[in-house]
Amino acid sequence: MGRRSDYYIGRREFVAGVAGVLGALITTLIGLPIIGYLIAPALRTDSAAGWVPLVPLSMLQPGIPIPCSFSRPKRTGWKRTQLIRTVYAVLGESGDITVLSDVCTHLSCKVRWLPEQGVFACPCHDGVFDRDGDVISGPPPRPLDRFETKVENGQLLIYVED
Amino acid sequence: MGALVSWLDERTGLLTVWRVIFERKVPRVNWWYTLGSASLFLALMQAVTGIFLTMYYVPTPEEAYNSIQYIMNEVAFGWLIRGVHHWGATLMVLTVFLHMLRVFYYGAYKYPREITWITGVVLLLVTLGLGFTGYLLPWNQRAYWATAVGTSLVGTVPLVGDFLLRVLRGGAELSFLTLSRFFGAHIWVLPAILFSTIGVHLYLVIRNGISYIPRQDE
Numbered sequence: 001m002g003r004r005s006d007y008y009i010g011r012r013e014f015v016a017g018v019a020g021v022l023g024a025l026i027t028t029l030i031g032l033p034i035i036g037y038l039i040a041p042a043l044r045t046d047s048a049a050g051w052v053p054l055v056p057l058s059m060l061q062p063g064i065p066i067p068c069s070f071s072r073p074k075r076t077g078w079k080r081t082q083l084i085r086t087v088y089a090v091l092g093e094s095g096d097i098t099v100l101s102d103v104c105t106h107l108s109c110k111v112r113w114l115p116e117q118g119v120f121a122c123p124c125h126d127g128v129f130d131r132d133g134d135v136i137s138g139p140p141p142r143p144l145d146r147f148e149t150k151v152e153n154g155q156l157l158i159y160v161e162d
Numbered sequence: 163m164g165a166l167v168s169w170l171d172e173r174t175g176l177l178t179v180w181r182v183i184f185e186r187k188v189p190r191v192n193w194w195y196t197l198g199s200a201s202l203f204l205a206l207m208q209a210v211t212g213i214f215l216t217m218y219y220v221p222t223p224e225e226a227y228n229s230i231q232y233i234m235n236e237v238a239f240g241w242l243i244r245g246v247h248h249w250g251a252t253l254m255v256l257t258v259f260l261h262m263l264r265v266f267y268y269g270a271y272k273y274p275r276e277i278t279w280i281t282g283v284v285l286l287l288v289t290l291g292l293g294f295t296g297y298l299l300p301w302n303q304r305a306y307w308a309t310a311v312g313t314s315l316v317g318t319v320p321l322v323g324d325f326l327l328r329v330l331r332g333g334a335e336l337s338f339l340t341l342s343r344f345f346g347a348h349i350w351v352l353p354a355i356l357f358s359t360i361g362v363h364l365y366l367v368i369r370n371g372i373s374y375i376p377r378q379d380e
Contacts, residue, residue, distance in 0.1 A: 030207075030246070033239035034214055040238040077218075078225075078232040 046075055051150070051157045054099070058154065060091040065100065065113045065131060072160065087147060088113060089156060090131060099158050100133045101145040111144065120144065182368060189374035197261035204254040205360065209353065211247040219299070221345035223338045226301035251293055258289045270373040278366040281359050288356045295348040301341060310336055
Protein backbone atom coordinates (compact mmCIF):
# COMPACT_ATOMS: atom_id res chain seq x y z
CA MET A 1 0.00 0.00 0.00
CA GLY A 2 2.92 2.41 0.70
CA ARG A 3 1.87 6.05 0.71
CA ARG A 4 -1.72 5.36 -0.34
CA SER A 5 -4.35 6.39 2.16
CA ASP A 6 -6.28 3.89 4.29
CA TYR A 7 -9.35 4.42 2.11
CA TYR A 8 -7.62 3.13 -1.02
CA ILE A 9 -9.52 0.29 -2.73
CA GLY A 10 -7.50 -1.88 -5.06
CA ARG A 11 -8.88 -3.07 -8.36
CA ARG A 12 -9.28 -6.64 -7.05
CA GLU A 13 -11.25 -5.49 -4.00
CA PHE A 14 -13.37 -3.21 -6.16
CA VAL A 15 -14.24 -5.98 -8.64
CA ALA A 16 -14.90 -8.45 -5.81
CA GLY A 17 -17.14 -5.88 -4.10
CA VAL A 18 -19.09 -5.12 -7.27
CA ALA A 19 -19.51 -8.85 -7.97
CA GLY A 20 -20.75 -9.39 -4.41
CA VAL A 21 -23.23 -6.53 -4.58
CA LEU A 22 -24.54 -7.63 -7.99
CA GLY A 23 -24.84 -11.23 -6.77
CA ALA A 24 -26.76 -10.14 -3.69
CA LEU A 25 -29.00 -7.92 -5.85
CA ILE A 26 -29.82 -10.72 -8.31
CA THR A 27 -30.42 -13.18 -5.47
CA THR A 28 -32.80 -10.71 -3.82
CA LEU A 29 -34.57 -9.85 -7.07
CA ILE A 30 -35.28 -13.53 -7.73
CA GLY A 31 -35.36 -14.81 -4.14
CA LEU A 32 -37.99 -12.47 -2.70
CA PRO A 33 -40.48 -12.98 -5.55
CA ILE A 34 -39.99 -16.75 -5.19
CA ILE A 35 -41.15 -16.56 -1.57
CA GLY A 36 -44.31 -14.74 -2.71
CA TYR A 37 -44.69 -17.24 -5.55
CA LEU A 38 -44.56 -20.21 -3.18
CA ILE A 39 -46.95 -18.87 -0.55
CA ALA A 40 -49.46 -17.42 -3.05
CA PRO A 41 -52.08 -20.22 -2.82
CA ALA A 42 -51.92 -20.14 0.98
CA LEU A 43 -52.87 -16.46 1.05
CA ARG A 44 -55.92 -17.05 -1.12
CA THR A 45 -59.15 -17.19 0.85
CA ASP A 46 -62.29 -17.52 -1.16
CA SER A 47 -64.92 -17.65 1.54
CA ALA A 48 -68.18 -19.20 0.44
CA ALA A 49 -69.86 -19.05 3.82
CA GLY A 50 -73.62 -19.41 3.79
CA TRP A 51 -76.73 -21.39 4.67
CA VAL A 52 -76.95 -24.78 2.99
CA PRO A 53 -80.19 -26.81 2.82
CA LEU A 54 -79.37 -30.19 4.29
CA VAL A 55 -82.34 -32.52 4.67
CA PRO A 56 -86.16 -32.42 5.13
CA LEU A 57 -87.08 -32.52 8.81
CA SER A 58 -89.22 -35.58 8.15
CA MET A 59 -86.07 -37.62 7.40
CA LEU A 60 -84.66 -37.15 10.90
CA GLN A 61 -85.12 -39.87 13.51
CA PRO A 62 -85.03 -39.28 17.26
CA GLY A 63 -81.72 -40.27 18.80
CA ILE A 64 -80.17 -41.63 15.62
CA PRO A 65 -77.51 -39.60 13.77
CA ILE A 66 -78.43 -39.48 10.07
CA PRO A 67 -75.55 -38.94 7.62
CA CYS A 68 -76.36 -36.09 5.24
CA SER A 69 -74.19 -35.19 2.27
CA PHE A 70 -74.07 -31.87 0.53
CA SER A 71 -71.75 -30.37 -2.06
CA ARG A 72 -70.18 -26.95 -2.13
CA PRO A 73 -68.64 -25.26 -5.17
CA LYS A 74 -64.92 -24.96 -4.56
CA ARG A 75 -62.24 -23.20 -6.54
CA THR A 76 -58.85 -24.88 -6.28
CA GLY A 77 -56.14 -23.19 -8.33
CA TRP A 78 -57.64 -22.85 -11.80
CA LYS A 79 -60.25 -25.56 -11.34
CA ARG A 80 -63.83 -25.31 -10.18
CA THR A 81 -64.84 -28.43 -8.36
CA GLN A 82 -67.59 -29.65 -6.07
CA LEU A 83 -66.48 -30.49 -2.58
CA ILE A 84 -68.73 -33.19 -1.17
CA ARG A 85 -69.05 -33.20 2.61
CA THR A 86 -70.95 -35.30 5.07
CA VAL A 87 -72.40 -34.23 8.40
CA TYR A 88 -74.53 -36.06 10.95
CA ALA A 89 -77.94 -34.66 11.93
CA VAL A 90 -79.32 -35.84 15.28
CA LEU A 91 -82.84 -35.18 16.51
CA GLY A 92 -82.80 -34.98 20.30
CA GLU A 93 -85.54 -36.25 22.68
CA SER A 94 -86.85 -32.71 23.26
CA GLY A 95 -87.02 -31.99 19.53
CA ASP A 96 -83.73 -30.08 19.43
CA ILE A 97 -81.51 -30.69 16.40
CA THR A 98 -77.74 -31.12 16.51
CA VAL A 99 -75.63 -31.24 13.37
CA LEU A 100 -72.15 -32.68 13.89
CA SER A 101 -69.16 -32.48 11.61
CA ASP A 102 -67.66 -35.83 10.59
CA VAL A 103 -64.14 -34.43 10.87
CA CYS A 104 -62.27 -35.92 13.85
CA THR A 105 -60.92 -33.20 16.13
CA HIS A 106 -57.66 -35.13 16.56
CA LEU A 107 -56.04 -35.10 13.10
CA SER A 108 -59.06 -34.60 10.83
CA CYS A 109 -59.81 -38.13 9.60
CA LYS A 110 -63.47 -38.91 8.92
CA VAL A 111 -65.45 -40.37 11.82
CA ARG A 112 -68.19 -42.92 11.14
CA TRP A 113 -71.40 -43.63 13.05
CA LEU A 114 -71.49 -47.23 14.29
CA PRO A 115 -75.18 -48.03 14.96
CA GLU A 116 -74.48 -51.23 16.97
CA GLN A 117 -72.18 -49.51 19.45
CA GLY A 118 -74.03 -46.20 19.25
CA VAL A 119 -70.80 -44.20 18.91
CA PHE A 120 -68.84 -42.23 16.34
CA ALA A 121 -65.50 -43.92 15.74
CA CYS A 122 -62.44 -42.60 13.99
CA PRO A 123 -60.48 -45.28 12.09
CA CYS A 124 -57.13 -43.50 12.28
CA HIS A 125 -56.27 -43.43 15.99
CA ASP A 126 -59.31 -44.98 17.67
CA GLY A 127 -60.96 -41.76 18.73
CA VAL A 128 -64.50 -42.47 19.98
CA PHE A 129 -67.30 -39.90 20.40
CA ASP A 130 -70.81 -40.36 21.77
CA ARG A 131 -74.05 -39.42 20.02
CA ASP A 132 -73.69 -35.76 21.06
CA GLY A 133 -70.15 -35.59 19.73
CA ASP A 134 -68.49 -35.65 23.15
CA VAL A 135 -65.22 -37.57 23.47
CA ILE A 136 -65.53 -41.00 25.10
CA SER A 137 -62.00 -42.25 24.57
CA GLY A 138 -58.92 -41.86 22.45
CA PRO A 139 -56.77 -38.88 21.55
CA PRO A 140 -59.33 -36.25 20.32
CA PRO A 141 -58.86 -33.05 22.36
CA ARG A 142 -62.43 -31.70 22.02
CA PRO A 143 -65.94 -32.74 20.94
CA LEU A 144 -66.94 -32.92 17.27
CA ASP A 145 -67.63 -29.51 15.75
CA ARG A 146 -71.27 -28.44 15.57
CA PHE A 147 -73.01 -26.46 12.86
CA GLU A 148 -75.40 -23.59 13.41
CA THR A 149 -78.84 -24.77 12.31
CA LYS A 150 -82.22 -23.32 11.33
CA VAL A 151 -85.48 -24.68 9.94
CA GLU A 152 -87.28 -23.19 6.96
CA ASN A 153 -90.38 -24.70 5.29
CA GLY A 154 -89.79 -28.08 6.91
CA GLN A 155 -86.20 -28.10 5.65
CA LEU A 156 -83.10 -28.23 7.91
CA LEU A 157 -80.37 -25.75 6.98
CA ILE A 158 -76.84 -25.43 8.35
CA TYR A 159 -74.40 -22.55 8.23
CA VAL A 160 -71.21 -23.59 6.46
CA GLU A 161 -68.20 -21.34 7.01
CA ASP A 162 -66.03 -22.41 4.11
CA MET B 163 -14.71 -15.06 10.06
CA GLY B 164 -11.02 -15.84 9.52
CA ALA B 165 -11.16 -18.40 12.33
CA LEU B 166 -14.21 -20.07 10.81
CA VAL B 167 -12.56 -20.18 7.37
CA SER B 168 -9.38 -21.76 8.72
CA TRP B 169 -11.46 -24.22 10.82
CA LEU B 170 -13.34 -25.24 7.66
CA ASP B 171 -10.21 -25.26 5.51
CA GLU B 172 -8.38 -27.54 7.92
CA ARG B 173 -11.18 -30.10 7.56
CA THR B 174 -12.20 -29.65 3.91
CA GLY B 175 -9.35 -28.04 1.99
CA LEU B 176 -11.85 -25.42 0.86
CA LEU B 177 -9.25 -22.68 0.38
CA THR B 178 -7.33 -24.83 -2.10
CA VAL B 179 -10.52 -25.41 -4.07
CA TRP B 180 -11.24 -21.66 -3.97
CA ARG B 181 -7.71 -20.81 -5.13
CA VAL B 182 -7.75 -23.37 -7.95
CA ILE B 183 -11.10 -22.16 -9.24
CA PHE B 184 -11.08 -18.41 -8.64
CA GLU B 185 -7.42 -17.43 -8.30
CA ARG B 186 -6.02 -19.28 -11.27
CA LYS B 187 -3.85 -17.39 -13.73
CA VAL B 188 -5.60 -16.21 -16.88
CA PRO B 189 -4.13 -14.43 -19.92
CA ARG B 190 -5.19 -10.89 -20.78
CA VAL B 191 -8.45 -11.44 -22.63
CA ASN B 192 -11.53 -9.52 -23.79
CA TRP B 193 -15.26 -9.45 -23.17
CA TRP B 194 -15.94 -12.32 -25.57
CA TYR B 195 -14.38 -14.56 -22.93
CA THR B 196 -17.31 -13.88 -20.57
CA LEU B 197 -19.82 -15.79 -22.72
CA GLY B 198 -19.07 -19.13 -21.05
CA SER B 199 -19.74 -17.67 -17.60
CA ALA B 200 -22.85 -15.97 -18.95
CA SER B 201 -24.08 -19.32 -20.28
CA LEU B 202 -23.38 -20.98 -16.92
CA PHE B 203 -25.24 -18.22 -15.09
CA LEU B 204 -28.22 -18.59 -17.42
CA ALA B 205 -28.18 -22.39 -17.02
CA LEU B 206 -28.37 -21.99 -13.23
CA MET B 207 -31.09 -19.37 -13.60
CA GLN B 208 -33.08 -21.75 -15.84
CA ALA B 209 -32.67 -24.51 -13.27
CA VAL B 210 -33.93 -22.34 -10.40
CA THR B 211 -36.88 -20.81 -12.24
CA GLY B 212 -37.69 -24.17 -13.88
CA ILE B 213 -37.80 -25.98 -10.55
CA PHE B 214 -40.25 -23.42 -9.22
CA LEU B 215 -42.41 -23.56 -12.36
CA THR B 216 -42.96 -27.30 -11.82
CA MET B 217 -44.74 -26.46 -8.55
CA TYR B 218 -47.75 -25.18 -10.52
CA TYR B 219 -47.31 -26.56 -14.02
CA VAL B 220 -49.24 -29.76 -14.81
CA PRO B 221 -48.00 -31.68 -17.87
CA THR B 222 -51.29 -33.00 -19.28
CA PRO B 223 -53.25 -31.76 -22.31
CA GLU B 224 -56.20 -30.92 -20.04
CA GLU B 225 -54.27 -28.86 -17.52
CA ALA B 226 -51.02 -27.63 -19.13
CA TYR B 227 -52.44 -24.49 -20.74
CA ASN B 228 -54.67 -23.63 -17.77
CA SER B 229 -51.88 -24.16 -15.27
CA ILE B 230 -49.70 -21.70 -17.18
CA GLN B 231 -52.52 -19.16 -17.36
CA TYR B 232 -52.79 -19.59 -13.60
CA ILE B 233 -49.04 -19.03 -13.13
CA MET B 234 -49.15 -15.92 -15.33
CA ASN B 235 -52.30 -14.30 -13.93
CA GLU B 236 -52.92 -15.49 -10.40
CA VAL B 237 -49.76 -16.67 -8.67
CA ALA B 238 -47.77 -13.84 -7.12
CA PHE B 239 -44.73 -13.12 -9.34
CA GLY B 240 -45.64 -16.09 -11.54
CA TRP B 241 -45.24 -13.81 -14.55
CA LEU B 242 -41.73 -12.99 -13.37
CA ILE B 243 -40.60 -16.57 -12.77
CA ARG B 244 -41.99 -17.73 -16.11
CA GLY B 245 -40.77 -14.60 -17.86
CA VAL B 246 -37.21 -15.16 -16.66
CA HIS B 247 -37.44 -18.82 -17.73
CA HIS B 248 -38.90 -17.92 -21.14
CA TRP B 249 -36.45 -15.15 -22.02
CA GLY B 250 -33.55 -16.88 -20.26
CA ALA B 251 -34.03 -19.83 -22.60
CA THR B 252 -33.76 -17.65 -25.69
CA LEU B 253 -30.81 -15.78 -24.25
CA MET B 254 -29.05 -19.02 -23.28
CA VAL B 255 -29.22 -20.40 -26.83
CA LEU B 256 -27.74 -17.08 -27.96
CA THR B 257 -24.88 -16.97 -25.42
CA VAL B 258 -24.00 -20.65 -25.92
CA PHE B 259 -23.89 -20.14 -29.68
CA LEU B 260 -21.79 -16.98 -29.45
CA HIS B 261 -19.51 -18.78 -26.98
CA MET B 262 -19.01 -21.50 -29.59
CA LEU B 263 -18.21 -18.87 -32.27
CA ARG B 264 -15.68 -17.22 -29.97
CA VAL B 265 -13.92 -20.51 -29.32
CA PHE B 266 -14.01 -21.38 -33.03
CA TYR B 267 -12.68 -18.09 -34.37
CA TYR B 268 -9.92 -17.87 -31.74
CA GLY B 269 -8.92 -21.47 -32.49
CA ALA B 270 -9.33 -22.24 -28.78
CA TYR B 271 -10.56 -25.77 -29.55
CA LYS B 272 -7.05 -26.96 -30.55
CA TYR B 273 -4.61 -29.10 -28.53
CA PRO B 274 -4.90 -29.62 -25.57
CA ARG B 275 -8.55 -28.46 -25.46
CA GLU B 276 -10.20 -30.88 -27.91
CA ILE B 277 -12.24 -32.60 -25.21
CA THR B 278 -13.42 -29.26 -23.85
CA TRP B 279 -14.67 -28.53 -27.37
CA ILE B 280 -16.41 -31.91 -27.67
CA THR B 281 -18.19 -31.51 -24.33
CA GLY B 282 -19.07 -27.99 -25.48
CA VAL B 283 -20.73 -29.43 -28.59
CA VAL B 284 -22.73 -31.76 -26.33
CA LEU B 285 -23.74 -28.74 -24.22
CA LEU B 286 -24.85 -26.82 -27.31
CA LEU B 287 -26.97 -29.75 -28.52
CA VAL B 288 -28.48 -30.32 -25.06
CA THR B 289 -29.29 -26.61 -24.82
CA LEU B 290 -31.11 -26.81 -28.17
CA GLY B 291 -32.86 -29.98 -26.95
CA LEU B 292 -34.01 -28.16 -23.82
CA GLY B 293 -35.30 -25.32 -25.97
CA PHE B 294 -37.15 -27.75 -28.25
CA THR B 295 -38.74 -29.82 -25.47
CA GLY B 296 -39.60 -26.73 -23.41
CA TYR B 297 -41.35 -25.14 -26.39
CA LEU B 298 -44.10 -27.80 -26.34
CA LEU B 299 -44.92 -27.47 -22.65
CA PRO B 300 -47.32 -24.46 -22.82
CA TRP B 301 -49.50 -26.68 -25.05
CA ASN B 302 -50.90 -23.76 -27.02
CA GLN B 303 -51.34 -23.63 -30.80
CA ARG B 304 -47.81 -22.42 -31.44
CA ALA B 305 -46.31 -25.07 -29.17
CA TYR B 306 -48.39 -27.86 -30.67
CA TRP B 307 -47.71 -27.06 -34.32
CA ALA B 308 -44.07 -26.19 -33.78
CA THR B 309 -43.60 -29.62 -32.25
CA ALA B 310 -45.68 -31.27 -34.98
CA VAL B 311 -43.32 -29.77 -37.55
CA GLY B 312 -40.16 -30.29 -35.50
CA THR B 313 -40.84 -33.96 -34.88
CA SER B 314 -41.90 -34.50 -38.51
CA LEU B 315 -38.37 -33.52 -39.56
CA VAL B 316 -37.10 -36.62 -37.77
CA GLY B 317 -39.52 -38.69 -39.88
CA THR B 318 -37.56 -37.81 -43.02
CA VAL B 319 -34.50 -39.78 -41.88
CA PRO B 320 -34.04 -42.68 -44.35
CA LEU B 321 -35.17 -46.17 -43.22
CA VAL B 322 -35.51 -45.52 -39.47
CA GLY B 323 -37.27 -42.15 -39.77
CA ASP B 324 -40.72 -43.44 -39.02
CA PHE B 325 -39.47 -45.41 -36.03
CA LEU B 326 -37.59 -42.40 -34.64
CA LEU B 327 -40.69 -40.26 -35.11
CA ARG B 328 -42.74 -42.71 -33.06
CA VAL B 329 -40.08 -42.85 -30.36
CA LEU B 330 -39.97 -39.06 -30.16
CA ARG B 331 -43.75 -38.66 -30.08
CA GLY B 332 -44.50 -41.73 -28.02
CA GLY B 333 -46.77 -42.90 -30.82
CA ALA B 334 -47.73 -41.98 -34.36
CA GLU B 335 -49.40 -38.69 -33.41
CA LEU B 336 -48.72 -35.87 -31.04
CA SER B 337 -50.58 -36.76 -27.85
CA PHE B 338 -50.53 -36.59 -24.08
CA LEU B 339 -47.69 -39.12 -24.28
CA THR B 340 -45.64 -36.63 -26.29
CA LEU B 341 -46.29 -33.91 -23.73
CA SER B 342 -45.44 -36.25 -20.88
CA ARG B 343 -42.15 -37.47 -22.35
CA PHE B 344 -41.11 -34.00 -23.46
CA PHE B 345 -41.74 -32.85 -19.90
CA GLY B 346 -39.66 -35.73 -18.50
CA ALA B 347 -36.87 -35.00 -20.96
CA HIS B 348 -37.07 -31.28 -20.24
CA ILE B 349 -36.90 -31.42 -16.46
CA TRP B 350 -34.92 -34.63 -15.78
CA VAL B 351 -33.01 -36.20 -18.64
CA LEU B 352 -31.59 -33.15 -20.42
CA PRO B 353 -30.78 -31.12 -17.27
CA ALA B 354 -28.97 -34.15 -15.82
CA ILE B 355 -26.86 -34.44 -18.98
CA LEU B 356 -26.41 -30.67 -19.09
CA PHE B 357 -25.11 -30.21 -15.56
CA SER B 358 -22.91 -33.30 -15.50
CA THR B 359 -21.36 -32.24 -18.83
CA ILE B 360 -20.93 -28.69 -17.48
CA GLY B 361 -18.98 -30.30 -14.64
CA VAL B 362 -16.57 -32.01 -17.06
CA HIS B 363 -16.38 -28.86 -19.23
CA LEU B 364 -15.48 -26.64 -16.26
CA TYR B 365 -12.99 -29.16 -14.90
CA LEU B 366 -11.20 -29.13 -18.25
CA VAL B 367 -11.29 -25.33 -18.49
CA ILE B 368 -9.65 -25.09 -15.07
CA ARG B 369 -7.26 -28.00 -15.64
CA ASN B 370 -5.98 -26.76 -19.04
CA GLY B 371 -6.38 -23.04 -18.45
CA ILE B 372 -7.95 -20.75 -21.04
CA SER B 373 -6.25 -19.84 -24.32
CA TYR B 374 -4.91 -16.39 -25.01
CA ILE B 375 -6.16 -14.30 -27.93
CA PRO B 376 -4.23 -15.48 -31.03
CA ARG B 377 -1.63 -13.02 -32.29
CA GLN B 378 -1.49 -11.85 -35.87
CA ASP B 379 1.48 -14.05 -36.83
CA GLU B 380 -0.17 -17.25 -35.53
